[in-house]
Amino acid sequence: MNNAKRNNTIFSLENQPLFTREGASYITKHYSFGILSTEVPLWTPSPTKCINLTSVQASAPLGVTLTLSSNGNAFFALRVTSHSAAISQQFPSEYRFKPNDAISLRTSDEERATETSGASNATQVAYNSRSDFINVANATGLPNMQFATLNSALITRTSGRLVLEYSNLVPSASSQLQIESVKINFYCRLSLTLAVGTSSMIYYWRPDPAEDWIQLQQESLSLIGTIDHLSVPIQQDITTEVLAATNPWNVIKNMQTSFVGGHTGLGLGNTIQLDAVVIDIRMVGKNEISLFGSET
Structure with missing residues (x-):
């Protein structure tokens, strides 16, 4: 046996x-x-x-x-x-x-589970010594066609930086979930009716308020025309950077985004609008x- x-x-x-x-x-x-x-x-x-x-x-x-x-x-x-x-x-x-x-x-x-959130708070800080956005609070929340706006001016160049903060991005069941992807969606538009100088939109994020801003992309126009991301946002994928952190959920908890606008040309009629900056997080169990x- x-x-x-x-x-x-x-x-x-x-x-x-x-x-x-x-x-x-x-x-x-x-x-x-x-x-x-x-x-x-x-x-x-x-x-x-x-x-x-x-x-x-x-x-x-x-x-x-x-x-x-x-x-x-x-x-x-x-x-x-x-x-x-x-x-x-x-x-x-x-x-x-x-x-x-x-x-x-x-x-x-x-x-999959998803978490989608617009900014809970928006503030303006100087960019190139200028803070010319108006209706800054309109950049909070989800897209609703209400805009924070930067207009060109007759006698000065205009610019500004909007800083977007988020709350409740981390789901209550985060200990049971793994992050699969993190994407930032900028709902914005740049419209030039006067072809003088250059107008630009620049997209940033950072994992913590104490960190330096990380530039994601810049879009500019110097000829009459429009860059329109109001219906379909321009999307930035930061998954690799988030997952490289020691604790990715801490990054999600503390992250900020930023939207910079600038008009170098003098004259009325050129406009930059920001509707919302939305974070999309996709998770698996x-x-x-x-x-x-x-x-x-």
């Missing part, structure tokens, strides 16, 4: 032997993960050993399908559909694998799975 040994310490008579299976240590494999588009090994047995899987438990804050496979063949799938739900599956008998075969996991049909069993 394989994995069996004779126990002579219980019965002293040779004609009454007791044979017991050599006990395998109980093993729990626990993992936390986000999206796994390709198979990732979860449990690799010791050399020449077989995995004996007895049960699986999984939880996810957002809907997701978890598929377990071994040696390239899927053998079990769980669909978690309820918020923060946990599912347990106890096998009627242990699921025994071939020697050296590992158990792998991939995810599919992942649900922090999923968890536990595998229970042994190796023999």
Whole structure:
């Protein structure tokens, strides 16, 4: 009998032997993960050993399908559909694998959560020693076709910098979510009716009020025409920068955006308008799975 040994310490008579299976240590494999588009090994047995899987438990804050496979063949799938739900599956008998075969996991049909927010506060600071925007408070909130406006002037160049602050960007369930993307949407328009000088819009952000501004892009016109981002915003992707931080959620909590406008030409009729600067955060769940069993 394989994995069996004779126990002579219980019965002293040779004609009454007791044979017991050599006990395998109980093993729990626990993992936390986000999206796994390709198979990732979860449990690799010791050399020449077989995995004996007895049960699986999984939880996810957002809907997701978890598929377990071994040696390239899927053998079990769980669909978690309820918020923060946990599912347990106890096998009627242990699921025994071939020697050296590992158990792998991939995810599919992942649900996403989104957080969209306009600025909660807008202030103007000097740019090139000028603070010429009017109706600054109109730049707060979501797009509503009410504008903070910078007009050109007859005898002076005009400019200004708007600083946008945000509140409640971090969702209450952030500990259960991973950031997938962060994008800044500028709803703005530059209109030149007088081709004198250059008018510009410059887009910035920074991860913390103590940090320097990071320029994202500049758009300018020196000929009569319009740059219009009021219906379809100009979008800036800062995902890489946010995820590079030690704590990305701290960046989301403290980040600011800035919109700079300037008219170098003298004369009336050139206009820069800012409707809103909106942050879009896309998130996936922090999923968890536990595998229970042994190796023999």
